Amino acid sequence: PRVQAQQQSYQGNVKDTDGAPLSGVSIAIKETSTGTVTDGNGSFTIQAKRGDYLVFSYVGYEGQEILLGESRTVDVVLSPQVNLLEEMVVVGYGQVRKGDLTSAISSVKAADLVKTSVTSLDQGLQGRAAGMVVTNTSGQPGAATSIRIRGTSSIMGTNEPLYVIDGIPVIGEGSTSTGMFHSPALNSLTSINPGDVESIEILKDASATAIYGARGANGVILITTKRGSSGRVKTSFNAYYGLQQVANTMNMLNAEQLAMLGNEAADNANIDRKLIFADLNNLRKRSTDWQSEIFRIAPIQNYELSFSGGNDAAAYFLSANYMGQDGIIIGSDFNKANVRLNLDQRIGSRLKVGTSLNVSHSSSNGVVTNSEGAFASSITSWALEMNPALPVRQADGSYVYENNTSNPAVGNPVQDANEFKQLNKTARALGNFYADLTLAEGLNFKSSVGIDYYQVKEQSFSSKDIKRGESNGGSASVGTVDGYTWLWENTLNYNRRFGTQHQLNAVAGMTVQAFEGQNLAVANSEFNDGRLGYYAIQAGARRQITNSGYSGWQMLSYLARANYSYANRYLVTLTGRVDGSSKFGANNRYGFFPSAAVAWRASEEQFLQDWESLSDLKIRVGYGVVGNEGIPPYSSQGLLLNMEAYIGDSEIIKGQAPYTLNNKELKWETTAQFDVGLDVGLFNNRYSLTADFYIKKTSDLLLNVPVAFHTGYDLAMQNVGDMENRGFEVALNAVPVDGNRFKWDANLTFGFNRNKVTNLVGTEEGLIGASIMGISNWTRVKEGTPIGTMYGYKTDGIAQLNENLGEIPYFPGRSILYGDRKYVDKNGDGGLNEADLFVLGNANPDFTYGWNNTFSFNLGERAGNIHLSLFLQGVYGNEIANFNKFALESFDGTRNNTTTALERWTPDNPSNRYPRANATPMAAVMSDHQLEDGSYLRVKDVTLAYDLPNTWLRNIRSSALQIAVGAKNIYTFTNYSGFDPEVSRFGADNLSMGADYGTYPMPKLYTISLKANF
Amino acid sequence: CLCTACGDFLDEVPKSTVTSENYYKTREDAIAATDAIYDYLISGYAPGGLWDENFGGLFFNDFWELPELMSDNMTSKQSSVDFVSTSNFQIDAFNSRIRILWRDFYQTINACNTVIQKVPDIPMDEVLKNQLVAEARFFRALCYFELTRFFGDVPLHTAPVENVSAANIERTPTDQIYPVVLEDLAFAEANLTYADRLGFGRPYARSASALLARVYLTLGVKQSNTTYLTQAVEKADLVIPEFPLFSGPTGYADIFKLSNRFKGEHIWEVNFNATLSQGWKGNQxxxxxxxxxxxxxxxxxxxxxxxxxxxxxxxxxxxxxxxxxxxxxxxxxxxxxxxxxxxxxxxxxxxxxxxxxxxxxxxxTYPYLRTAEMYLIKAEALNELNNGPNGEAKAALNAIRHRAGLGDTPAGNYADFKKAVLAERRLEFAGEGHRWHDLVRMCTLEELSTLVKAAKPNAQPKAANLLFPIPQRERDITNGKLTQNEGY
Incomplete structure (x- = not known):
């Protein structure tokens, strides 16, 4: 007989994804009229039978069906309904519905941002937004990134986007260096805990950025931090612990191989062999791996705790974060802590006030990298160049002092890492206060005051007993910079619907902002007693630097924007900003930056209503003019330089001489940008695509134009020149599989940008980048070519024994011998000089991409969920100028070389790629041998996460608990021969992109993490 | 209200630097503007500090090193193409050292022009005012004279550059530059009179006379102009008694003793000072x-x-x-x-x-002008004037030889004596930056080639090598407005 299941009592609890109980959720037994609702604690009780389905539904949340089984307890978590088009998107000075957007904006979800255990939030943006290229310029803990949104639009001015954190445009990178640090610049965004971030919006086109006027040309990144909401207190604890390791090491010669190379080099140069290379038998037994001596497996740990909650009138978000990271090179680390408090309070029915406060402190020990020159050379270069025949320490325990092969000498990298002290301490406070008054329905007045204050202290000390301190008897330096910006903004917001078809959203306002910064630096040398280091700089005998300086700027601006939509179909946005900036010439203080955009939501049209699978179709067109004022203050003024000379044996005289030209016409760079975009959503936005095509034309480039030396000046700051960026970007989001048990989320970003300098008036020879090893012509910015273009000689094989040396074109004053590298004589004049340089490549990638996949497995009520995410990221088509090769393939016996030296030319091994050994080689020249393809595809992140089942969580009163293991940068597909293809010796310097020398390699990282909500 | 404050609010006040608009108002400003010139002589402006390729002022290295390398005196041991090609007479317009030498001259000139234009309007003591202008004119004359020796025709600026459009000029023929040089030196000779600012690295009135002797000799030989040659002798005669040679068996060695800085035969020296600058601005x-x-x-x-x-x-x-x-x-x-x-x-x-x-x-110090040169200028000029050495010419040459412990010159006719003076100058001034200029002034191309090849078999002196090339950077930036010297 059929057994009729018994009615019994089931009880349970319904929460949202943050763990807050949901009251009023309706629960029905499927195919019956029986039902109930949850109480104030989210709890319910219902009489049902085993085998029944319970249907949970709640406005704004995804419904859920649960099959009743043996367990009498049914706990359910409801996810908010994702209606992409109803989501609010933060824009400058306001918010708009995503469906109403007329401009190109990428949003990055907070969850994605923190997924890859990043030190600073900009690192988390890599590969997440189409059209934005994020480059980690160094693997040093806490190092800065370089960000380009839609290409490079300035040459001398900044190209970094404007960061606006909770409404405050913050001070950028450049002003936070004291110049007393021999390591890559640290990242000023480390002061913000990525875990505090609610959302990040990247404003890309002129329609979106025009509201930031003279600072909008490089795009704007809006960062919104988390705020409290009414309800139960939510507690969240996140932690991870990880181990980092160098991803890749170089293959170097062993002691015997180096000795043989050195001997051959001496023979080929007709000089005496070095004594140290004499005893091959003994050398065979010695082999120090200098790379493994400086690299280590280094821990990283991060803890964050936050509380949020509130009632009808007040809400708060409170968090604290600590991160500690040891670098993969001994002697380097980065530690930071920050505390945030965000408060909102209603006063009466019309007034709301609030604050966002963030205080942070970081301290970082650095080792010297990305640097060259006698006493500034990079520790990684030293580790590669050291003779493997030398031990780290002598038999008596003291350090081996220096390399015994080279000149200028290379010091012991282990001693340097341990004994050369370099410390950066940065404190930063960022806070704002706002009051928002409702004047009438839909009309609000908001006034806010913001402050951004930082202080950076950088100090270094090298004792006279280490190589780095040798030439000056030990040296110490202490530098500080502090800066302070204040901001006062007043805006009126009007948001109203007229009738059923007209919607207007308008904002108008004015803002004032000012910055003041000061710097102070002292340096001393000749320290007989190094015990006190930089804490007692007066102990040195010889003053080297005493400097103080000041800089300040002010801006006064007026802004307005109106969004109008008709019938949800036809959208128009008009924006304008007037910016006055003190940085510009007296005759050009104010600029006007307008933009207009229209969009058509075709999917709302009647004739497409029958196409059910189409959930969104929108076409956007925008045009606008924005500016870039990112140059140092006082650039428009004729400045005098403080000079010093001597009379007789005792008199010091101080002079003042002109060194910059006055230019009262100086103004911002102007970028006119046209954007056409398409948004498509299919199957209730399960598949969505956003594609944009843009043309950015920048004119009045702020250029420190080289002027004829006979004027007495090198350079003059002028508005000359034009540059163009054209590009195409696509973001694709898809949920290819969406089952109860398994879900696959995928998103893909792709960006393609082409840059061209279309006009460089009066700078025929172009603008030259930084020089390394005496090579300054490897890159230059010239009219008609893209920025980042790299130049060099084309190699033409190696001079072989059957050739006539007299016929081979060569450098003036130099003669070529068999086994030397040949170069192409471009102009056929029989000799080689700068006229024979070729365009060899470009530092900018042809395209960049990111591909994120999340696979979620629902193992059921009792077993929890598993998420596997895989994030790939890459760039394609850029070149890297690998300056390391000049040292590592020197073949001169003065330093250790990579194993490519084993393939060197000899009469018996007539290589056509690697030259002969030669102890007295010619000075280095850049060629296509040193320029390498920098394309890479990186497995950026793999994470396996496990959500503990609700049945467990109840026991510990937790609403969500996840443990995960992850691996970052675990593998990189590339043909690049250096440590890592993601590199930039000169950071974000536009004139010197794509160089690699003495870099701090990127680590790979394995983590285990815990996320718990209560 | 914000709006009333707008005008002031956006004003930019650089608190840690002075600007050209608010400077040049007081006596102290005038002095500081003049004293700045002395830094351009030693270390100059190098925004990148010690590792800037531009580090070093006019007399730091290239000024004395290039004319020695491009001769039979000195050879480069460096791997850099710039130096090796100079040593082998294969220089081209891309040579960075030549470019920097050119730049250092013009930076110094701009500092001089600033003083020459701005100081006369400043209300102050007239003697001091004229002294300051005279110092600036001494150095401007020095720069232009040396520029013509190195490069031939060069752009001439006699006022400070205040706008980039000033770059838009052509090379001025040397014949139009010499009058400026002579006028400047005449002014300096007459107005270097302010007692507190003479010597110890600053020029004396007689330093201007000595430089005039060098200029007159150079022009006199080049143009076969007897007036100039006569004036060269006259100026040398004015200088010699005031700056007696170091004498005795150690006389020559004494010139280079640090204890003899600014003494004896030093007519004008460049005051490099590692001690006072704590290591930063010594010489190399x-x-x-x-x-x-x-x-x-x-x-x-x-x-x-x-x-x-x-x-x-x-x-x-x-x-x-x-x-x-x-x-x-x-x-x-x-x-x-x-x-x-x-x-x-x-x-x-x-x-x-x-x-x-x-x-x-x-x-x-760098010994730019010393008395031995005055003797040898006299000997050379008198030989040119009289088509052979008279007693006074021989006496002048022998004075230098005697100090070196050598006997009288055997040279008796014009040609032999000219060679003897050239040879004496080589030995007396080796390493001081005279040799290439001497070879160019006193030799035919064949003679120059023979001498150079005897010392450097691989060198290939050409007619073009009697001048340096105009740096390619200058020509590129000015869109070819500056012509190139023939042969480059």
């Missing part, structure tokens, strides 16, 4: 010229041996010539009495081993 004579030695055994530090003397220069000295071992050394004996022999002779004349045993950055 020792770094560049001394070979690498063992510092552990008492050898000087940081000798890079960038330049060596030619064997021909060493052997050009009579073994009895007191100047040889002051000027050059081929070996060094360490504190443990071991001796290191060098592969080439190196210049040691700037190394005062007693005062600066450790070498490195040095307090040695």
């Amino acid at each position: 004579f020792l770094v560049r010229l001394l070979p690498q030695m063992d510092t552990g055994k008492g050898g000087p530090a940081n000798g890079q041996g960038y330049d060596a003397a030619t064997a021909a220069l060493y052997s050009a000295f009579d073994p009895m010539d007191a100047r040889r071992d002051v000027t050059l050394f081929k070996s060094f004996t360490y504190s443990d009495n071991t001796t290191e022999n060098f592969s080439d002779p190196y210049f040691c004349k700037y190394w005062d081993r007693v005062a600066e045993p450790n070498g490195n950055e040095s307090d040695a």
Whole structure:
């Protein structure tokens, strides 16, 4: 007989994804009229039978069906309904519905941002937004990134986007260096805990950025931090612990191989062999791996705790974060802590006030990298160049002092890492206060005051007993910079619907902002007693630097924007900003930056209503003019330089001489940008695509134009020149599989940008980048070519024994011998000089991409969920100028070389790629041998996460608990021969992109993490 | 209200630097503007600091080094194409050292022009005012005269540049530059009178006279102009009594003793001072010229041996010539009495081993004008004027020879005497930056080639090498407005 299941009592609890109980959720037994609702604690009780389905539904949340089984307890978590088009998107000075957007904006979800255990939030943006290229310029803990949104639009001015954190445009990178640090610049965004971030919006086109006027040309990144909401207190604890390791090491010669190379080099140069290379038998037994001596497996740990909650009138978000990271090179680390408090309070029915406060402190020990020159050379270069025949320490325990092969000498990298002290301490406070008054329905007045204050202290000390301190008897330096910006903004917001078809959203306002910064630096040398280091700089005998300086700027601006939509179909946005900036010439203080955009939501049209699978179709067109004022203050003024000379044996005289030209016409760079975009959503936005095509034309480039030396000046700051960026970007989001048990989320970003300098008036020879090893012509910015273009000689094989040396074109004053590298004589004049340089490549990638996949497995009520995410990221088509090769393939016996030296030319091994050994080689020249393809595809992140089942969580009163293991940068597909293809010796310097020398390699990282909500 | 404040609010006030608009108002401003010129002579403006390729002022290296390299005196031991090609007479317009030399001249000129234009309007003591302008005009004349020797026709600026459009000029023929040089020097000669600002690195009135002697000789020989040659002799005669030669057996060595800075025959020197600048603005004579030695055994530090003397220069000295071992050394004996022999002779004349045993950055001055040159100018000019050496000419040449411990010159006719003066100048001024200019002035191309090839078989002197090329950067930036010297 059929057994009729018994009615019994089931009880349970319904929460949202943050763990807050949901009251009023309706629960029905499927195919019956029986039902109930949850109480104030989210709890319910219902009489049902085993085998029944319970249907949970709640406005704004995804419904859920649960099959009743043996367990009498049914706990359910409801996810908010994702209606992409109803989501609010933060824009400058306001918010708009995503469906109403007329401009190109990428949003990055907070969850994605923190997924890859990043030190600073900009690192988390890599590969997440189409059209934005994020480059980690160094693997040093806490190092800065370089960000380009839609290409490079300035040459001398900044190209970094404007960061606006909770409404405050913050001070950028450049002003936070004291110049007393021999390591890559640290990242000023480390002061913000990525875990505090609610959302990040990247404003890309002129329609979106025009509201930031003279600072909008490089795009704007809006960062919104988390705020409290009414309800139960939510507690969240996140932690991870990880181990980092160098991803890749170089293959170097062993002691015997180096000795043989050195001997051959001496023979080929007709000089005496070095004594140290004499005893091959003994050398065979010695082999120090200098790379493994400086690299280590280094821990990283991060803890964050936050509380949020509130009632009808007040809400708060409170968090604290600590991160500690040891670098993969001994002697380097980065530690930071920050505390945030965000408060909102209603006063009466019309007034709301609030604050966002963030205080942070970081301290970082650095080792010297990305640097060259006698006493500034990079520790990684030293580790590669050291003779493997030398031990780290002598038999008596003291350090081996220096390399015994080279000149200028290379010091012991282990001693340097341990004994050369370099410390950066940065404190930063960022806070704002706002009051928002409702004047009438839909009309609000908001006034806010913001402050951004930082202080950076950088100090270094090298004792006279280490190589780095040798030439000056030990040296110490202490530098500080502090800066302070204040901001006062007043805006009126009007948001109203007229009738059923007209919607207007308008904002108008004015803002004032000012910055003041000061710097102070002292340096001393000749320290007989190094015990006190930089804490007692007066102990040195010889003053080297005493400097103080000041800089300040002010801006006064007026802004307005109106969004109008008709019938949800036809959208128009008009924006304008007037910016006055003190940085510009007296005759050009104010600029006007307008933009207009229209969009058509075709999917709302009647004739497409029958196409059910189409959930969104929108076409956007925008045009606008924005500016870039990112140059140092006082650039428009004729400045005098403080000079010093001597009379007789005792008199010091101080002079003042002109060194910059006055230019009262100086103004911002102007970028006119046209954007056409398409948004498509299919199957209730399960598949969505956003594609944009843009043309950015920048004119009045702020250029420190080289002027004829006979004027007495090198350079003059002028508005000359034009540059163009054209590009195409696509973001694709898809949920290819969406089952109860398994879900696959995928998103893909792709960006393609082409840059061209279309006009460089009066700078025929172009603008030259930084020089390394005496090579300054490897890159230059010239009219008609893209920025980042790299130049060099084309190699033409190696001079072989059957050739006539007299016929081979060569450098003036130099003669070529068999086994030397040949170069192409471009102009056929029989000799080689700068006229024979070729365009060899470009530092900018042809395209960049990111591909994120999340696979979620629902193992059921009792077993929890598993998420596997895989994030790939890459760039394609850029070149890297690998300056390391000049040292590592020197073949001169003065330093250790990579194993490519084993393939060197000899009469018996007539290589056509690697030259002969030669102890007295010619000075280095850049060629296509040193320029390498920098394309890479990186497995950026793999994470396996496990959500503990609700049945467990109840026991510990937790609403969500996840443990995960992850691996970052675990593998990189590339043909690049250096440590890592993601590199930039000169950071974000536009004139010197794509160089690699003495870099701090990127680590790979394995983590285990815990996320718990209560 | 914000709006009333707008005008002021956006005003930009650079608190840590002065600007050209609010400067040049007081006596102190006038002095500081003039004193700035002296820094351009030694270290100048290098925004990138010590590692800036532009580090170093007008007299730091290139001024004296290039004319020695491009001659039979000095050879480059560096791997850089810039120096090697100079040494081999294969320079081209891309040579960075030549570019920087050009730049250093014009930076100095702009600082001079600023003083010459701005100071006269400042209300102050007239004697001091004229002194300051005279100092600036002395250095402007020096720069333009030397520029014409190095480059021929060059752009002429006689007012400070205030706008980039000033770059838009062509090369001025040397014939139009010389009058400016002569007028400036005449002004300097008449107005360098403010007692507190004479000597010790600043020019005297007679420093202007001495430079005039050099200019008159150069123009006189070049243009076969007897008036100029006569004036050269007159100016030399004015200077000689006021700056007596160091004499006696150690006379020549005494010139380079640090204790003799600003004394005796030093008519005008560049005051490099490692001591007062705490190491930053010493000269690089020792770094560049001394070979690498063992510092552990008492050898000087940081000798890079960038330049060596030619064997021909060493052997050009009579073994009895007191100047040889002051000027050059081929070996060094360490504190443990071991001796290191060098592969080439190196210049040691700037190394005062007693005062600066450790070498490195040095307090040695650069001897731009000294009395020995006045004697030899006189000898050369009189030989030209009289088509042969008269007694006075011989006496002038012999005065220099006698101090070196040599006997009277055997040269008796015009040609022999001219050669004798050239040879004497070579020995007297080796390493001081005269040689290429002397060869260009006193030799035909064939004679120059013969001399150079005797010292450097691989060198290939050409007619073009009588001038340096105009730096390619200048020509590119001005869109070819500046023509190139023939042969480059």
